[in-house]
Amino acid sequence: MATSAYPVGVDLEVELRTHGYRVTTARRVVWDVLSAAGDHLTAPSITSRVHAVDPSINGASVYRALTLFAELGLVRESRYEDASTWEPFHDDAAIHLVCSECGQVMHHDTELVPRLRRAIQVATDFAPDEIDVRVSGRCGHCPAESPA
Amino acid sequence: MATSAYPVGVDLEVELRTHGYRVTTARRVVWDVLSAAGDHLTAPSITSRVHAVDPSINGASVYRALTLFAELGLVRESRYEDASTWEPFHDDAAIHLVCSECGQVMHHDTELVPRLRRAIQVATDFAPDEIDVRVSGRCGHCPAESPA
């Protein structure tokens, strides 16, 4: 059950080299973790996943990789006030379905997002930029709550 | 220019007393900050706003109040992995419009949210619970970027 719902479509090595940065193990592993995860992750959770792959990679390097990726526009850092979560940049129309049971995250494309954008433009004086939709619930693989 | 876009509609004192908790200054101030803010806030930002009102309230009490409010269902704690933000509980259909310029947050009700819920139910095997929509952009009061 691969979780990757990300059409990654970004060659990390090319991106790094193009901008004069070096391709290193730490950066590759962090990128792999982000690509595989499919949803916003906090730095600590990214770090622990990175460690599962290669425990020799230091936490500080994870932070440095994330910061770099953000500068390159490869990941999006969501700052809800001052708490950060990170995920690979992806199209607006993809919304997040987060299963409360198993933590699995799916992406779902729907024209309702562009539609929502237009609705906002028409109904308000707000000029929308990014739209972030997150839905919690139960995925198809997790059994419905049995009556206790 | 009141920011409060929240139809609060909750009497904190009643909620507390009903459940056997005491009405204290700390709890009242934290509640006021949340009600006035209008969007997800992290604990540190809540704490600093609380301190602006009453510096004698300890940071630990802010955390304890938030935890209590969450248990009472008065606020919603959004956990994106392990980072938390808090806001007063409100109806699903209200989406967040966050101005990147001035930080102002507006709520906007739209039937597209319930519609989105139905669309998910129909198109996927995911059973949606809470839907959280956040839109960044520029509000009507902030001037469009002038060509540099």
Add this chain to the structure above:
DNA sequence: ATTCTTGCAAAAGATTTGCAGGATG
């Protein structure tokens, strides 16, 4: 008066930074 809550302080966890050695181009 009773006991729930708070403030304080210390502990545990998250994030940033300086520096010397190691890997990359």
Add this chain to the structure above:
DNA sequence: CATCCTGCAAATCTTTTGCAAGAAT
């Protein structure tokens, strides 16, 4: 082989918890 990156460790900031004193009922 020049220098970019990393690991380490220390510093800083966020969040949690124990305990005795202070408030709310």
